[in-house]
Amino acid sequence: MSRPNIRVELQPSGPRPREDFFAPAALLGCRPVPRLGLGTAGLAGIWGPVKRDESIQVLHESWRQGHLLTDTSPNYADAEVVLGEALASWKGEAPVLLTKLEGYDHYAPPAFAADWAASMIKQFEESTRRFGGRKIDGLAMHDPDAAHPLFQPACAEFLRLCLNNRKIGCAGMGGGGPHLQAAHLSHPLLSYIITFKRVSAVTLQGMTDVVPAARHAGAKVIVASPAMMGLLGSKYGEFIVTPPPHLDAVFVTRAKKVKAMADAAGLPLSRLALRFVLSIPVVDFVLTGACTPAEWADSKLAYDEGPLPADLYRSVWRAATEGEEPYSGG
Numbered sequence: 063m064s065r066p067n068i069r070v071e072l073q074p075s076g077p078r079p080r081e082d083f084f085a086p087a088a089l090l091g092c093r094p095v096p097r098l099g100l101g102t103a104g105l106a107g108i109w110g111p112v113k114r115d116e117s118i119q120v121l122h123e124s125w126r127q128g129h130l131l132t133d134t135s136p137n138y139a140d141a142e143v144v145l146g147e148a149l150a151s152w153k154g155e156a157p158v159l160l161t162k163l164e165g166y167d168h169y170a171p172p173a174f175a176a177d178w179a180a181s182m183i184k185q186f187e188e189s190t191r192r193f194g195g196r197k198i199d200g201l202a203m204h205d206p207d208a209a210h211p212l213f214q215p216a217c218a219e220f221l222r223l224c225l226n227n228r229k230i231g232c233a234g235m236g237g238g239g240p241h242l243q244a245a246h247l248s249h250p251l252l253s254y255i256i257t258f259k260r261v262s263a264v265t266l267q268g269m270t271d272v273v274p275a276a277r278h279a280g281a282k283v284i285v286a287s288p289a290m291m292g293l294l295g296s297k298y299g300e301f302i303v304t305p306p307p308h309l310d311a312v313f314v315t316r317a318k319k320v321k322a323m324a325d326a327a328g329l330p331l332s333r334l335a336l337r338f339v340l341s342i343p344v345v346d347f348v349l350t351g352a353c354t355p356a357e358w359a360d361s362k363l364a365y366d367e368g369p370l371p372a373d374l375y376r377s378v379w380r381a382a383t384e385g386e387e388p389y390s391g392g
Contacts, residue, residue: 067386068267074379077341077369084368087346089282090253091231092158092199097340098365099131099158100124100358101286101349106141109292112353114144120358121148125157127362133256133286133349135162135204135236136169136189146192160200161189162236163217165209178216186224202234202256205392206242214242222251234281237392240271247279254282254346259391261285261345263294263335264316266382267390273344282346285339287391289351293317294335296357312387319381327374333364338378341369 077083086094103109105117121132121144134141142161149157163185168174175181189198201224203217221233234254235246246252255276260268268285276283289295293302293309294317305314317331324334339348352358370378 067388068270069386070266070270070383072266072269072379072383074376075343076372077375078343080368082343083340087282089158089200089232089234095130095158096128096365097345097347098129098336098361099133099284099347099349100129101351102132102134102141102145103138104351104353105144106139108139108141109351109353114147116354117144118148118151119355120352121145122152123355123358124352124362125152125154128155129362129365130155130157131160131347131349132157133160133236133284135164136185137162137164137166137204142189142192146194149194149196156196158199159193159196160202160234161198162202162204163220164204165206165213165217167210170210170213178210178212179220182216182220186220186229197231198229199231200234200254201230201232202236202254203238203246204235205237206235207237207239207392218246218251225251234284236286239389239392240268240275243272244275247275247281252279252281254284256284256286256349257392258286259290261339261342262288262290262382263320263338263378264290264313264382265387265390266379267387269342269344277344283344284347284349285345286349287351288336288339288348289332290317290335292351294320295332298331310388310390312385313390316381316384319384320378323374323377323381330360332360333367334370334374334378336361336364337367337370338375340365341375 088094171177175184224230232253236256257268324331350361
């Protein structure tokens, strides 16, 4: 769907106070955990080659250090399988597991299941099996804007049944765009939203729509891809030379400005970018996309460094809202 360009005209408040930055947060029906969690799409090799043993090591290391919020999807290649292998060999505290229900063509009836209701049941059962029977803490409707129209009502009804039968702790939505997210947040079913590539050090457009809608509904805000698919991390050098199709030039220009700020502050760009999103007071959780033990160590160090200094935080905010920008994510 074509969308007009956006101008984000928001003045920054101060960064999240240090005591709040490190205070654990909880999704509905789940125990409190640190605000930095782990997304698993990259661990399955979606964004580039990975080593299975390193992917499992990243999961174990994040859990060992107490960062138990872990988000996945059956649509992230074999991410659920990787997660299941990590769970099978994990002896510590149980992670908080989030996964999703999909409406893409390969989950559609009649090939995958008899109808959409049956597809929901089959997806849920397969995810549970991959996790070795462990309870799924959070289950989200995923990318409904890209799904068959019948997916949304079937998914919403299945989420309602799962909540009523206490098969899950909470229900949410991952992606889908601000209009669908706001529409579903107007009902009491959803208690969290995962927004992707719309809150970062190079764009704050999610702060104009889905974030206030979630706050109004009392739902938690989970930010995914704080590094904008690597632009603010390991792929910075590559992407500023040859930006991929999914990154508009305005985000590359902003990334260069933020990189200069990071250099002046003596910080790696990746750590500044992650600390910035974690410092936003209305962001409840952030999912890092660390794919290697070194990348996880970098994310953990960023978290341990705490909120950005107020002046630097406001400078990054201004850079992230300079000029017009296209719609950038979900």
